[in-house]
Amino acid sequence: MPLQFSLQQQSFLPSEERTQIERAQQDPRYFAPLYERYHDAIFRYVYRRVDEEEQAYDITSSVFVKALQSIHKYEYRGLPFGAWLFRIAKSELYQSFRDQKAQRTVSIDKVVLKQVIEEWTEDYTEQDKARLLMALKDLKDQQLQLIEMRFFEKRSFKEIGDICGLSENNAKVKTFRAVLKLKEFFHQKE
Amino acid sequence: MFKILLDRKEPNMEAVRKHQNFQEILAAYNYQQKVNNPWRYWYYPVLTICLLLLV
DSSP states (O other), X not given: OOOOOOGGGOOOOHHHHHHHHHHHHHXXXXXXXXXXXXXXXXXHHHHTTBSOHHHHHHHHHHHHHHXXXXXXXXXXXXXXXXXXXXXXXXXXXXXXXXXXXXXXEEEEOHHHHHHHHHHHOSSOOHHHHHHHHHHHHHSOHHHHHHHIIIIISOOOHHHHHHHHTOOHHHHHHHHHHHHHHHHHHHHHTO | OXXXXXXXXXXXXXXXXXXXXXXXXXXXXXXXHHXXXXXXXXXXXXXXXXXXXXX
């Protein structure tokens, strides 16, 4: 099943988007095209991180209300508008976890899980699957986020960097370290 | 601690669109703006006093 998270899948011209942002900064009613473009991606980002669908809708709604409240502060300095929204989503999500309104969840497709395991072992077994799931639980939250975005959501390093506030290179290095850590935990569970 | 969900079914784009729309978000934003406005308690009394002074 193709994942529909990627910011790069959006095929709008930046100049068109810039005009839409400027109009929305003048009048919030003109935020509609931006909402239409990013709502689904933001919803799915949130949905995969909480256990209940209704909470995902609530958090998505507060992401867009927050975006409307602070769009006047948005200035294009190399950070794409979509990434700016994802950062708001990330902050809203973690606020919900702190307030215990939502349960931190990691949604994984079994096919992806199998692909990860097959890179490390010759044969994929149900036991390996359980070991990998246990190893994931030993990771630090930031490492888990990187693994989640890179492998389970198939995001590029540029996107990961934009969302986490890292450079592309730094995102690459940190993800590589997180994978090494995961691999270490995975082999420790033998 | 987090929960792991395997092969979770995601709602399709159409269902998501039906569940939430921009007008709801805009209404929530307008309400927030109204609630966050520090003048909201003073607006009508001040307006009434001004009208009375004018009369």
